[in-house]
Amino acid sequence: MIERKQLKDGAQVTFVLPADVPPGPVSVVGDFNQWKPGAHTLEPRSDGTRAVTVRLPAKSVHAFRYLAAGDYWFDEHHADGHDGANSLLHT
Structure with a gap:
């Protein structure tokens, strides 16, 4: 799931996944972090999910995927x- 908050000069985007699906650490990897695994690792939240928030410029399009333990790449179905290869996010 993706949560968004519009800001005056951009967007605050929070990537959210269940706490244990898939198991192990998961990071969001995309053009906004030079596709660097581990740069934005999802952390547990009190509601039983895990999430990470990224600030992005307004009126832009970003490609991204999730990377889980065991080199398991997967897409965001709510993107x-x-x-064809990546999930897309419009701010």
């Missing part, structure tokens, strides 16, 4: 679109 704004998909380009």
Whole structure:
């Protein structure tokens, strides 16, 4: 799931997954962090989910995927679109 908050000069985007699906550490990896695994690792929240928040510029499109333990890459089904290889997010 993706939570968004519009800001005056951009957007605050929170990537949210269940606490244990998939198991182990998960990070969101995309063009906004130079596709660097571990740069934005999802952390547990009190509501039983895990999440990470990223600030992005306004009126931009970003490609991203999730990376879980065991080199397991997967897409966000609630993304704004998909380009064949990645999930897409519009701010």
